[in-house]
Amino acid sequence: MPALLPSAYVVPVLLLLASNVFMTFAWYGHLKYKSAPLAMAILVSWGIAFFEYTLMVPANRMGSGVYSVVQLKTIQEILTLVVFAGFSAWYLGQPLKWNHYAAFALIVGAAFLMFYDGSGTAS
Template sequence: MNPDRVYPILLLLGSNLFMTFAWYGHLKYKSAPLTLAIIVSWGIAFFEYCLMVPANRMGSAVYSAPQLKGMQEVITLLVFAGFSAWYLGEPLKWNHWAGFGLIVAAAWLIFLD
């Protein structure tokens, strides 16, 4: 497989791991002050950007911007599904999977010629 096509996907995966923790990780610590949650989330998001920006820069050489965004959405859903079940203890229900499936179908359409 062509590394120019794979590296952006791996960077998007890494960036989504950071961003999922930044956006949702604080939900496990609802007693923490909101200001602290915002500051910690912002700090985690910095590392997300350190991966996202190169992913999009490198990826734009082989993918269109809509294709990069479509991949981003699918990766986000996969990362979130695992995070929700593993970290938050909230496994997804059938209707969540059905909704995510529709988003995956939409992303697939973006790759059609």
């Protein structure tokens, strides 16, 4: 059986990253346009979310070949926080504070534990 290529590990993560960019805009992008009608915000968000799904579903399909479902979800959540942190500061003009960074550091620690297999190495 051939060894798994590094791309088998990397491509799902890149797809998850891209899908999170779309989903962050779908969920929060309308906050910059609060005067737009709610129905329009919902329809535009649905349209953006369609592209998120076209990336998320293949990412999870491909990623499940090399990661456990729990690991995939952990990767997705970490990427969500990273993308949201940048989006919040750059697009919405709401920079992060020290306590946000501290909370993210704790979540990264939790992610490490998710990948730790107990043998002294990360799986």
